[in-house]
Amino acid sequence: MSDWDALNEFLRTDPxxxxxxxxxxALHTYSEMAAAGKNPAELFPGLAAHLESCSACSGDHEALVRAIREFGGGELC
Ligand SMILES: [Zn+2]
Known part of the structure; x- marks a missing residue:
């Protein structure tokens, strides 16, 4: 196991x-659902758990939701 893998395991608290x-x-689909007012956590519980623990991905998710709401999802795909 590399140092990076060990760090990853350490940071990954939710199984x-x-x-x-x-x-x-899956982040784009997840963000499109959130922007449309749906609950993507039901469909992607593992991704929802990841966003809870990863500030980089949750930041990307929030930026995507904002962009989709503002510009629509089509051009970002
Ligand atoms: Zn992440």
């Missing part, structure tokens, strides 16, 4: 947390 790589894969 449902899917981690940054997989979070980023």
């Amino acid at each position: 449902r947390d899917i981690g940054c790589d997989r979070a980023l894969d």
